[in-house]
Amino acid sequence: MSRAIDVPDRSLVVLVGAAGAGKSTFAAEHFLPTQILSSDHYRGLVSDDENDQGATDDAFEILHSVAEKRLSRGLLTVVDATNVHKHARQGLLRLARRHHVLAVAIVLDLPETVCVRRSTDRPDRSIRAGVVRRQHKDLQRSLKPLREEGFHKVHVLRDESEVNSARVRLNPLHNDRRHETGPFDVIGDVHGCRQELETLLSELGYHLNRDSSGRAVDAHHPDERRALLLGDLVDRGPDTPGVLRLAMGMADSGHALVITGNHEDKLVRALRGHNVRVSHGLAESLAQLDEAGEGFRQRVLDFCAELPVHYVLDHGNLVVAHAGLPERYHGRASRRVRVFALYGDTTGETDEYGLPIRYPWAREYRGKAVVVYGHTPTPEPEWENRTLCLDTGCVFGGKLTALRYPEHEIVSVPALRVWSEPARFPGAAAPGTNTARPTREEQ
Numbered sequence: 001m002s003r004a005i006d007v008p009d010r011s012l013v014v015l016v017g018a019a020g021a022g023k024s025t026f027a028a029e030h031f032l033p034t035q036i037l038s039s040d041h042y043r044g045l046v047s048d049d050e051n052d053q054g055a056t057d058d059a060f061e062i063l064h065s066v067a068e069k070r071l072s073r074g075l076l077t078v079v080d081a082t083n084v085h086k087h088a089r090q091g092l093l094r095l096a097r098r099h100h101v102l103a104v105a106i107v108l109d110l111p112e113t114v115c116v117r118r119s120t121d122r123p124d125r126s127i128r129a130g131v132v133r134r135q136h137k138d139l140q141r142s143l144k145p146l147r148e149e150g151f152h153k154v155h156v157l158r159d160e161s162e163v164n165s166a167r168v169r170l171n172p173l174h175n176d177r178r179h180e181t182g183p184f185d186v187i188g189d190v191h192g193c194r195q196e197l198e199t200l201l202s203e204l205g206y207h208l209n210r211d212s213s214g215r216a217v218d219a220h221h222p223d224e225r226r227a228l229l230l231g232d233l234v235d236r237g238p239d240t241p242g243v244l245r246l247a248m249g250m251a252d253s254g255h256a257l258v259i260t261g262n263h264e265d266k267l268v269r270a271l272r273g274h275n276v277r278v279s280h281g282l283a284e285s286l287a288q289l290d291e292a293g294e295g296f297r298q299r300v301l302d303f304c305a306e307l308p309v310h311y312v313l314d315h316g317n318l319v320v321a322h323a324g325l326p327e328r329y330h331g332r333a334s335r336r337v338r339v340f341a342l343y344g345d346t347t348g349e350t351d352e353y354g355l356p357i358r359y360p361w362a363r364e365y366r367g368k369a370v371v372v373y374g375h376t377p378t379p380e381p382e383w384e385n386r387t388l389c390l391d392t393g394c395v396f397g398g399k400l401t402a403l404r405y406p407e408h409e410i411v412s413v414p415a416l417r418v419w420s421e422p423a424r425f426p427g428a429a430a431p432g433t434n435t436a437r438p439t440r441e442e443q
Helices: 021-028 041-049 053-072 086-098 112-121 129-146 160-165 194-203 238-254 261-271 282-292 295-305 336-344
Strands: 003-008 011-016 037-039 077-080 104-109 153-157 164-172 184-187 209-210 218-220 226-229 256-258 309-314 318-321 346-350 356-358 370-373 382-384 388-389 399-405 411-412
Touching: 003 011, 003 104, 003 153, 003 226, 011 086, 011 112, 011 129, 021 077, 021 104, 021 164, 037 041, 037 209, 037 411, 041 053, 041 077, 053 077, 077 411, 086 104, 112 129, 129 356, 160 388, 184 318, 194 218, 194 238, 194 411, 218 238, 238 256, 238 282, 261 282, 261 295, 261 336, 282 309, 336 388, 346 411, 370 399
Parallel strands: 003 164, 011 077, 011 104, 037 077, 104 153, 184 226, 226 256, 318 370, 370 388
Antiparallel strands: 184 399, 209 218, 309 318, 346 356, 382 388, 399 411
């Protein structure tokens, strides 16, 4: 039986093992030569002798520098070194965090006797048996805490048969949908406004599918367009279960893509029993979900817990994130990327309502992708430097708004009423549908 090792195609792979474990052979079999950064190779570069241990510090300085450049470009990078000491791994993990990529450890934990035999028998390089044994002991001490150091995954291969049968599978991140080109209808924050969502979908040309009780459970477009929901489906509005039922049905059928917002993030924690502050409509959502039944609650939890925080689409020309995302975070994965995508960035100050003042990241955006987001309600959709805010405050009596992509047409429907009194919303625009096309400067 072969052993499958799944590796994100944008990641830092750290090989771990004593000398003689076969790390270099493993790397050469499963990765491209340009992807592999070998400590032996860099020792040779700086000293003309791969065995010169006195050149190790200089070698790793260069190795880290090259790794930094590769990771800044989002390129898969494989570090071939013993990495049996925590301090060596921590330096590499800091690189991964700095560039918002996942780190994966592949551990070759072969028996000590095998490592010693291979090391002492090498014709090109002989390593003393005592050195190999110390490295092997250091590895054994590292195995248990290794999983808690910050690696996304730790794969341990314990004998030669496992190493020989291993298959590395490079997988795109969940947020990588560059192959999907649309057309899309990107929809801003719904916040439990089911009737307005159904009306907007109909305005966009979708046909609603209803169950025997008349509830909308799916919607499809005759021209095979897909809806793209920007998160904050829940809270504040009158029918969070109805919105979720429709969104989940569309996602299951492939008629919609959905990303999470900060309100879904908080709902998941509440449904899991965590101690969260029940505010901003969460109490109403939990009560509505209780009425829908335990089975539906569990389905909602499973669905919302798996939602990504952003998508990269259309060959990198379109990025969607609930609160927006600067270019340096596109297609990346880290806690910082997640927090920004859910909440945006703040100045550290609060306004007269006691709410955080958002840092105007869009004002500085110069990326090639159009970034579409919601989170901060505005009376009208706002284009700025190829970014567009689609949260037009439907739950506060404003509008529910969509962007037709790639046409760049705006379509809105008015809220039926003020469902939640806003702490901060400049006011609703006049009812109606706006199909204005942004100018090149606005995009």
